[in-house]
Amino acid sequence: MACAGGLRLTRTSFVHEKSISWFPGHMMAGLREMRDQMRTVDLVVETRDARIPLSSINRQFEQIVGRKRRVVVYNKADLAPVAIQDAVRREMAMRDQQVLFTDTSINRSVKKILGVASEIALSDPVKYPQLVVMVVGMPNVGKSSLINALRRTGINRGKAASTGAKPGVTRALSSRIRVLDTPPVYLVDTPGVMIPHIPDPVAAIKVALTGGIKDNIADEAVLADYLLFRLNRLDGVDYCSVLGIDAPTDDIGELLQKLGRKIGALRRGGELDLDKATQHFLRAFRTGRFGRLCLDDLDPQSVAAHFQRSAEDLPLSRSQQAKARRAAHRQRAMDRARSRNQD
Structure with a gap:
């Protein structure tokens, strides 16, 4: 932590017991369609977020993909430290997962995926x-941006998949999208599918912080508090200079007060708009203003603990699926009511 001045209080852990759940009906439908179409698929590209290499793993894809050949693509690599790549490759290799890191703005990183697909196709032209x-991937890991980059790199064509900063832009499986002529390679885009239940509440915060869960569902104040905790624990991150504040703090309220005054986030009557300050803080992280960051701990003990928790998170029962659908229905009704009130 490189901010000038000393911390009055240093937190060594972040405790949060309430997990965030977001599993709308279109995700359930998307999983069923993926499962139904898997027999026609030759290769699965599972896209994850390089800033959360463990927390962006969705174990539901393991069940759907089965023995199908797969390559794991850690997208948004330009926002994560280069130093984590060897550790992630090593951990995933232990789980028989081939890993690539991509930045969709750089053609050579995207071409690696086309290279894997071409190698498979050319190995048996009769079969392929x-x-x-x-x-496939969780919401907002950059699947559609990756597809557009593959199309641009492979056949020099424009966008074929819709993109957006908010999660949930793609809501259904797409038709086949051509990305390579020789050999012929086609892609199928799928909706981002969240884990119905993330067993670790802090992992859920990380997913929300990187944009995988809508901000109106996550508690932005908790996201901001965790982000501050994380920035204070990372060496070499000068968030004070980035935000234009005088000294570091472990108190999210104090930081938002300072930030609100700095950016002029005021309501009528001169009252500070802390919501606007919170959004500014989160946006600074999401756009990479704090530099390359990884929110997951990748030491052996933390990695082992993550996969242990994942192993204990069993697939949804029928009653849990019904509960998830009801929760999604309630959330949509709340969103509609909120929209009417804003109008």
């Missing part, structure tokens, strides 16, 4: 007259 690749 055209190679079909399904792209």
Whole structure:
């Protein structure tokens, strides 16, 4: 932590017991469609967020993909430290997962995926007259941006998939999208699918902080508090200079007060708009203003603990699925009511 001045209080842990759940109905439908179409797929590209290499793993894809050939793509690599890549490759190799890191603005990193697809197609042209690749991942890991980059790099064509900063832009499986002529390679885009239940509440915060869960569902104040905790624990991160504040703090209220005054976030009557300050703080992280950051701990003990928690998180029962659908229905009704009130 490189901010000038000393901390009055240093937190060594972040405790949060309430997990965030977001599993709307279109995700359940998307999982069923993925499962139904998997027999027509030759390669699965599972996209994850390089800033949360463990927390962006969705174990539901393990069940759907089965023995199908898969390559794991850690997207948004430009926002994560280069130093984590060897550790992540090593951990995933232990789980028989081939890993690539991509930045969709750099053609050579995207071409690696096309290279994997081409190698499979050319290995048996009779078996693969055209190679079909399904792209899966959690919301907002950059699947659609990756597809557009593959199309741009492979056949020099424009956008074929809708993109957006908010999660949930793609809500259904797409038709096949051509990304390579020789050999012929086609992609299928899929909706981002969240884990119905994230067993670790802090992991859920990380997913929300990187944009995988809508901000109106997550508690932005908790996200901001965790982000501050994390920045204070990372060496070499000068968030004070980035935000234009005088000294570091472990108190999120104090930081938001300072930040609100700095950016002129005021309501009528001169009252500080702390919501606007919170959003400014979160946006600074999401756009990479604090530099390359990884929110997951990758030491052996933390990695082992993560996979242990994941192993204990069993697939949803029928009653849990019904509960998830009801929760999604309630959330949609709340969103509609909130929208009417804003109008």
